[in-house]
Amino acid sequence: MFCVKCGREGRTYSALCRECFLQANRFTSVPEFLDLNVCAHCNDYLMGKRWKHYDLEEDAVKDYAADNIALRQDARIAELEVGAEKMDAKHYRVRMVAHLFHEDLEVAEDMETTVRVRRNVCPKCNKIQGNYFESIVQIRPSDKRFSDEERETVLNRALSYVEGMAKDSRDAFVAKVTQAHGGYDLYVSTISLGKMLSRDLVSTYGAEFKESSSLQGQKDGHDIYRVTYLVRLPPYRVRDIVLINGRLYMVHSTGPQSAKLRDLKSNELLTVMNQDLRDVKVVGTSKDVLDAVVLTETEREYQIMHPVTFRTVEIKHPRDFERKGDTVKVFPYEGELYFIGN
Ligand SMILES: [Zn+2]
Ligand SMILES: [Zn+2]
Known part of the structure; x- marks a missing residue:
């Protein structure tokens, strides 16, 4: 083979030698x-x-x-x-x-x-500026009102959930947040995000959840719905102390269907369906739990100093419980002290 331009022999590229080809091509x-x-x-x-x-x-x-x-x-x-x-x-x-x-x-x-x-x-910021939303997540307390601190915690949890979703999808955002009826209304970009956020709150707090939708109009021949998710938080949180049929329980964990409660007398764990706890009475929170100095300890009981009256009192030492410091946590209720733990 030879180059049709300069006549050089050897390998050709489109009938040209290397140099002629490179000169003519980019x-x-x-x-x-x-x-x-x-x-x-x-x-x-x-x-x-x-x-x-x-x-x-x-x-x-x-x-x-x-x-x-x-x-x-x-x-x-x-x-x-x-x-x-x-x-x-x-x-x-x-x-x-x-x-x-x-x-x-x-x-x-x-x-x-x-x-x-x-x-x-x-387009996302354009939508946010125009207050675009497809669903509203209404977060509401039940019975006891939110403390400011708790209300903020719940809101931050909801917003960081959406932030996590936004990492993978630019369609995920909250257009605005307003305070309403002791809780919050979150205006959420899509119906599916509103649903996922509600489910997350339901499983975290054992909340109740209701969905309703309304027809907003039509776009390109399709009906446009706006969906409202009402998430009603239960009156109790994890570590709250609740009264059921005259007995005290500490809320050990909450979930979408049920909560685990610890009987403060027998120390046993039991599972209770969320719907059976809707009207439960909260008698204490982690703020009402006090440290009591342990004076002596046997396998069956502790002698402690009552954190309010400073009198020496006996309290049951639950089996398998090992204390970590000089004190144990107790909850005073109607003249009695209840053992909580470390
Ligand atoms: Zn050539
Ligand atoms: Zn933007």
Whole structure:
């Protein structure tokens, strides 16, 4: 074989020798200017069709330039070097070297482009600004009202659940939060997220859960519904002390169907269905539990100093319980002390 241009003999590429072929052909190109959109609210960058988070703008600029390289079909890039230089607040000069292969030829090609960073609003922030929501999660206390601290804890749990979901989906967000009826209304982006959030709260707190929907109108021939999830938290929380039929129990754990309670007299654990605990009376919380100094200890009982009256009192030492310090926790109720633990 010989080159049709210079006549050199040897391997040819489209009838040309290596040098003539490379002179006449280029495998990569990039537009002179590229516009990279950044959301003015969440600072995510639009890469192709997806909005993505970058810690450094320069990395977004480099990726964007690299993504916009047009490569001839008969070549493949083995390695790409990208360097970006900030010209001013909105412009980057990007230089790239592509090491590529065409058949058995190894070629390096230089490219340059200017990336212009444009401030825009992503669809998600646009929706949030427009208070877009498809479902409302109503978190309500029952019986006892939330303390400010607890209300905040419940809200933070709900918001961090949504934040976790938002890592995998830009459709997951809370458009707004309002205080209502001693609890919160969360305006949630989608119906499925509202449902998942409600279920999470139900299983964490053993809450009751009701769903209702209303027709909002039509879009593209489909009915548009808005769904409201009412999540009513039970009157008790884990570590609360409740009174049932004259006996005291500590709430050991809560779940979607049932709660585990510890009998403060017998120390036994029992499982009770959530619906049987709706009207239970909370007589104490972890704040009402006191430390009592242990004076002497036998296998069956402790002698302790009553934390309020300072008198010496005896209290049952539950089997298999090992105390960790000089004190044990007790709960005073109607003239009696109940053993709680460490
Ligand atoms: Zn040639
Ligand atoms: Zn945004």
